[in-house]
Amino acid sequence: MPVSLSYRVLIATFGILLGGIIPRLAAAQTAPWGPPVLREASLRTDTATFLLSRNTVMVQGVPTLYLWYRRDDETVELRLFPANAVSPKPLRLRRNPDYQQLDSLTKEDDGSFRTRLKFQNLTTARFLRLVVEQAADSVGREPHRQVVPLLPLARTSLALRVPDAELFVGEEKVLELTSSNARNVRATGEWVRGNDFDYRVVAEANGLLRLHVLPNQLGARTLLVKLQTERPSLLPNGRLSYQLPVLRQEFNVKGSRLRFLSPDQRSVTMDDLSRRRGVELILDNGRSFELHRTYRIEDQEEAGGSLIAEVFTRQYLSNDRVLCYLRPYNTHRQTEGYLYIKEADVARYITNLDITPQTVIRSAQVLHRGGEWTSSLSVSPGETVDVRLEGEGLQKARMSFEDLPIMRSDSSVRTDTRLVYRVQVPVNFAKRKITIFNAGQSTGYTLGVREFQRPHPLDFVSVVYGEAARPITRLDGPVLHDGTIRDVVFQFNPNGIDKGDELYGKQFLSFEVRTLNSKGELMEMRSVDNVVICPGDNSPRAVFYSDKQCRTDPLSLNSLLSRKTYDFDDWSRIVVTVKHQASQYAEPGYTQTVELVLKRRYKFDIDVSFPAGLLTRRQGETGYGNFGGISLATLAQLSFYSPDKINRLRPYKIGAGFVALNAFNLSQNSTSERDLGIVILGSVYPTRRDAKFTFPLYLGGGRLLGAGKWFYLLGPGIGVRL
Secondary structure (H helix, E strand, O other): HHHHHHHHHHHHHHHHHHHHHHHHHHHHHOEEOOOOOOEEEEEOOOOOEHHHHHHHHOOOOOOEEEEEEEEEEEEEEEEEOOOOOOOOOOEOOOOOOOOOOOOOOOOOOOOOOOEEEOOOOOOOOOOEEEEEOOOOOOOOOOOEEEEEEEEEEOOOEEEEOOOOOEEOOOOOEEEEEOOOOOOOOOOOOOEEEEEEEEEEEEEEEOOOOOEEEEOOOOOEEEEEEEEEEEEEEEEOOOOOOEOOOOOOEEEEEEEEOEOOOOOOOOOOEHHHHHHHHHHEEEEOOOOOOOOOEEEEEEEOOOOOOOOOOOOOOOOOOOOOOOEEEEEEOEEEHHOOOEEEEEEOEEEEEEOOOOOOOOEEEEEEEEEEOOEEOOOOOOEEEOEEEEEEEEEEOOOOOOOOEEEOOEOOOOOOEEOEEEEEEEEEEEOOOOEEEEEEEOOOEEEEEEEEEEEOOOOOOHEEEEEEOOOOOEEHHHHHOOEEOOOOOOOOOOEEOOOOEEOOOOOOOOOEEEEEEEEEEOOOOEEEEEEEEEEEEOOOOOOOOOEEEEEEOOOOOOOOOOOOOHHHHHHHHOOOOOEEEEEEEEHHOOOOOEEEEEEEEEEEEEEHHHHHHEEEEEEEEOOOOOOOOOOOOOOEEEEEEEEEEOOOOOOOOEEEEEEEEEEEEEEEEOOOOOOOOOEEEEEEEEEEEOOOOOOOEEEOOEEEEEEEOOOOOOOEEEEEEEEEEE
């Protein structure tokens, strides 16, 4: 007895302790951690203000601040009133992924702290709460924290729009539901079974709600649709309600003349095996079906329709269905109409399914960007192409491309005879062939992967004829070079061909070299074909371009020409035409001409001319005397070229030499003096190239050797061009 009494006392004491501790633990879950942080909190929208002390509701035993919202991304003003209003410490709002704090917490004149919050998705967010922290009084302690649970409330209306209140047994009808907040309506898409109706609610991607109704009984029937919301509404008695008002709609349900039998398969393939042995098919029990009997399936209700298939009833199943054999003889699409199950040319039932031929691909074509459909199944890395497959029974095909994803496209086509897919070949694709599969089986068609072979602008080719290399695309027109050209070298930059996703592949070039003298006459002509330049290491396809034909060393013209460039005369020209080989590309290539001209600033020559009618003035004499006769001048003369023209002399010359005055004196005056002088003469010549006879003007002076005097002369002359 003492032991038993002590045991009972111990149990009673333990029960009392649990009775006092458990309520405190439950209250501790909803109370703030430590001393209360907030005296009051408010959420203000554009239409109302919700206070923590007034607008709360119990949710699972926890006081929760509620707020009405109209938008999922509602923006509210939050005010926090500290519990210690005398010396409030700064408050902090902890981050939460369900909302975005637009402003920092700022202290207002009334002692509260204010900020703005923008919620992310109030309809689907769960367990919303605000966590407010306040620094503790002593150093080292945890900050005081208070949790404010939130409950968004939404007003949702729902209406059913019925254009026609007539239904038929066995036929599903889709109706539109209108709602003020469609996202808040819980649409599971599951069927709700009933005696009179089966229905389900489906939410479409565009935000519309659809009600699917399937009647089960004949006559005037009432449809009752009961739906719930994601966010509750608050009833006048303070309770939360997730239930929407019941939708009530009257329908007149009629029975169809022929009963519809649903098959377990929506598609049957017609081939030799299915025509001979049949395909197992499960149909609804037609009640009047006779086992081990063959029924015709035709495409029209009247007698004499085309035979689509035959169905042989084999045995009844436990789920009130019938196992049959279906032997197809013709193709049929559900969109073409119903199929009629007949007994002795009399339609007994209707059904519908697709009877399609076996999937067969007869042709494949490829469409490149900006091109036309082609039967060549070659694609290039980094290229996006459309692939068109033509044949029979393609609508049920499950096509796939080896190691390639199929891209979504507005131009995609999917019919029973044609399929169009858009695929992209990765830049680093490592295979040479891409097999096309149907349901994991090879179709016999493959896409060949070939490298890009497009002409690239010729900016990757540079020419060196002086000190620095210059891209040939920057040489516009003839280049006048002052000095000797030791060699003309063409260099190639392989890294300038493929850049990122812009792939061009190998470049096949040809060089045509012509050298001309100063008169434009052809001196020599050489051509170099099949110069292959491959993209460099910067190309993602560099390892696939490896070829012994790829050239990396420069091309020197002196290695081709018999007369070297450093041996050319003045104003000789080197004309090099660089172009893509047309036979290597499917599109026109690029052509660039490089023309180098050996420019000279002046020319030195010995010139013999015949000044006539010179007007001379000797030292110590007055006047110019008479015009002299024909003189003979032999001069070492400098001619100057125009800097902006090719082989064009300027109209003046400067020279020094001897002049025999009156060497051919035709004057009747016997007192005319002949003399030989050393002179410096400047002459002005006409610039016409085609003139055989020229009449230059001379101006200069010198010293007469016979008279020993200085003299000046001015006058015309006669020039002959041979």
